[in-house]
Amino acid sequence: MIRKPHALIFDMNGTMINDMDFHTKAWQRIFNEELGGNFTWDEVKVQMYGKNPEVLERVFGAQRFTEAEKIELSLAKEQRYQQEYLPQLALLPGLAEFLERAYQLNIPMAVASAAIPFNIDFVLDNLNIRHYFKAIVSADDVLLSKPHPETFLKAAQQLQIAPTNCLVFEDVPKGAEAALNAQMPAVILTTTHEQHEFTHLPNIIHYSPDFNGSFFSELLS
CATH class of the missing domain: 1.10.150 (DNA polymerase; domain 1)
Structure with missing residues (x-):
């Protein structure tokens, strides 16, 4: 479960x-x-x-x-x-439906990225998904980058949710390590790195190439 x-x-x-x-x-x-x-x-x-x-x-x-x-x-x-x-700009397969489902369930969501606002705006506005997110933390909002936990901790603080109750979605080992340092479990999207590159991190609960599959539907059920 x-x-x-x-x-x-x-x-x-x-x-x-x-x-x-x-x-x-x-x-x-x-x-x-x-x-x-x-x-x-x-x-x-x-x-x-x-x-x-x-x-x-x-x-x-x-x-x-x-x-x-x-x-x-x-x-x-x-x-x-x-x-x-x-x-080529597009959400990973299954993510549009996952975001909408979480939104309908009133689960607060945040973007917590090392990208500058120029790039975050490029994605959120071109894909028309800004309304899903109650918090956005960019490179400009933190002093210390991942694997330091500041990026994720600021997102949790803005969402007013305890870090241990937040679930992080990441694609690189340094990001997953930042989640670990924030005491947050993580799901890894294997777009950039392979599963074996994360085996030293105990906070990973799932690996997937995209947001399709029973794990994601069960996560919000």
């Missing part, structure tokens, strides 16, 4: 939409074409977590860019990502 959560907290990229390859592609082109790098796809993919300035610092070092340059590069990357991904 699955315990019905009091609130649902969703990471966005790779969790609600299957877009992480587009983020990786946008960063790889900027790293290599504009910043003189020679990074492989796999080398870029492992950096796909946290705030954009943190990605730049991990790859090029903390002293390479000024704050203004990091902001400029971050925006350029997101503009490139949005332009290429917009024709």
Whole structure:
């Protein structure tokens, strides 16, 4: 028997939409074409977590860019990502129905993402799903990125639900670790990483490629 959560907290990229390859592609082109790098796809993919300035610092070092340059590069990357991904923009299969069901049951929901508001607005407004969410926590709202629990704890606080009664949906190990650090169980969408990459985390209750299947219907029953 699955315990019905009091609130649902969703990471966005790779969790609600299957877009992480587009983020990786946008960063790889900027790293290599504009910043003189020679990074492989796999080398870029492992950096796909946290705030954009943190990605730049991990790859090029903390002293390479000024704050203004990091902001400029971050925006350029997101503009490139949005332009290429917009024709493919869609919720993961089953998520539209899952959101509507939870909404009808008055289960409070939040988006808790390392994305900047520019990207969150791009998804919520183009897909017309903003009304489902009572709270939105972006990169601009936290000091410490995942795997620190601040992102998820702020979402729970805004929803006025105890962290242990919130269920997180994530797609990357660092995000699932952030949920663990917030004392929240997590469901993993296997869009970006494989199941074996999460085996060290004891808070995972389910793995799925999308939001279809009996687990999701039983979760809200």
